[in-house]
Amino acid sequence: MSDRDTRHKQSMQKLKAHVDKKVAKAQEQRGLLLVFTGNGKGKTTAAWGTVTRALGYGYKVGVVQFIKGLWECGERERLIDDANLDVQIMATGFTWDTQNRDTDTAACLAVWHEAKRMLADSSVYLVVLDEITYMLKFGYLDIVTVKQALQNRPAEQTVIVTGRNAHRELIDMADTVTEMQEVRHAFNHGVQARRGIDY
Amino acid sequence: MSDRDTRHKQSMQKLKAHVDKKVAKAQEQRGLLLVFTGNGKGKTTAAWGTVTRALGYGYKVGVVQFIKGLWECGERERLIDDANLDVQIMATGFTWDTQNRDTDTAACLAVWHEAKRMLADSSVYLVVLDEITYMLKFGYLDIVTVKQALQNRPAEQTVIVTGRNAHRELIDMADTVTEMQEVRHAFNHGVQARRGIDY
Numbered sequence: 001m002s003d004r005d006t007r008h009k010q011s012m013q014k015l016k017a018h019v020d021k022k023v024a025k026a027q028e029q030r031g032l033l034l035v036f037t038g039n040g041k042g043k044t045t046a047a048w049g050t051v052t053r054a055l056g057y058g059y060k061v062g063v064v065q066f067i068k069g070l071w072e073c074g075e076r077e078r079l080i081d082d083a084n085l086d087v088q089i090m091a092t093g094f095t096w097d098t099q100n101r102d103t104d105t106a107a108c109l110a111v112w113h114e115a116k117r118m119l120a121d122s123s124v125y126l127v128v129l130d131e132i133t134y135m136l137k138f139g140y141l142d143i144v145t146v147k148q149a150l151q152n153r154p155a156e157q158t159v160i161v162t163g164r165n166a167h168r169e170l171i172d173m174a175d176t177v178t179e180m181q182e183v184r185h186a187f188n189h190g191v192q193a194r195r196g197i198d199y
Numbered sequence: 200m201s202d203r204d205t206r207h208k209q210s211m212q213k214l215k216a217h218v219d220k221k222v223a224k225a226q227e228q229r230g231l232l233l234v235f236t237g238n239g240k241g242k243t244t245a246a247w248g249t250v251t252r253a254l255g256y257g258y259k260v261g262v263v264q265f266i267k268g269l270w271e272c273g274e275r276e277r278l279i280d281d282a283n284l285d286v287q288i289m290a291t292g293f294t295w296d297t298q299n300r301d302t303d304t305a306a307c308l309a310v311w312h313e314a315k316r317m318l319a320d321s322s323v324y325l326v327v328l329d330e331i332t333y334m335l336k337f338g339y340l341d342i343v344t345v346k347q348a349l350q351n352r353p354a355e356q357t358v359i360v361t362g363r364n365a366h367r368e369l370i371d372m373a374d375t376v377t378e379m380q381e382v383r384h385a386f387n388h389g390v391q392a393r394r395g396i397d398y
Binding site for chain 1: 229231240251376382383387389392
């Protein structure tokens with residue numbers, strides 16, 4: 001065996017030992033609270049990747065879309081026929097197109113009602129609260145209400161929260177938090193949003 | 200209108216003007232190179248979210264899985280019947296389970312051959328090179344070969360590269376780069392990887 005091969009093998013064995021140790025330590029089994037936040041591309045997309053994943057095992061999934069709902073949306077199109085998927089959409093467009101606080105708040109509370117139903121249903125394995133962070137930021141929803149619904153949810157249920165500037169208290173209570181940081185975004189360099197890629 | 204409503208409306212109008220201006224400036228239409236890197240959860244998941252999205256519009260998609268291939272994988276299960284999806288999997292398991300440089304290199308080159316085929320096929324709208332960054336890091340593939348295949352691909356084709364420690368030259372040539380940073384990960388706090396969520 002060459003020196004390079006030996007070094008490679010040693011390095012891989014060390015890595016494997018490290019991972020094996022972590023796997024052995026990870027004994028707790030329960031639903032998770034995941035937060036995908038930050039200013040980069042991939043938050044909603046990662047949530048839908050997880051939706052696809054959970055549906056692949058036949059689990060029931062609920063998705064509540066707080067902002068992008070009225071946009072054309074390829075991932076919803078692809079999966080919407082799945083009997084295990086329940087998608088609820090906020091009934092206004094992008095909030096800066098309506099610019100009416102009262103109708104936006106009412107629309108938000110109406111779809112939050114659907115979210116609460118999912119968060120109380122132990123047959124729902126995964127709930128996605130897509131872009132709910134903006135509802136908290138704009139004051140359409142309050143953090144106490146949201147935290148309570150998350151804390152009281154079934155123990156086996158996983159929830160994914162997406163959106164920029166996630167509330168500190170959501171981050172504190174989450175099991176897994178990823179900050180999607182924008183290093184570069186084509187849109188800021190004159191390239192159009194692309195069908196099937198960006199929406 | 201209350202002061203609060205007025206301020207909200209002004210702030211939303213400012214935001215809308217900003218976004219409208221960016222939309223107007225973004226005129227270029229072409230395939231993109233996206234890189235999802237960083238040490239946080241969501242890179243592969245965001246890639247699969249995009250796969251689901253593209254399939255939702257009936258586009259052809261190719262996925263090449265360089266590492267996790269042999270793992271059980273809910274998103275692949277959910278979509279694999281789609282005639283527009285072509286998934287190619289590297290024929291060894293996690294590389295630190297095999298720990299053999301020669302067989303890993305051969306397996307990598309075999310599946311890279313499939314990737315090259317997709318990258319030369321203008322009917323493929325989206326190609327995902329999942330965890331290819333590790334192949335470059337381990338030296339199973341060289342950056343010149345990979346860059347060349349990316350540069351020569353059809354202009355309308357989008358490519359997503361995932362994995363930690365993306366090569367500097369890949370980042371430099373990419374249109375959109377997101378660094379998925381781990382803020383917290385349940386696995387590091389004793390919680391088991393969860394079926395339908397983590398794999």
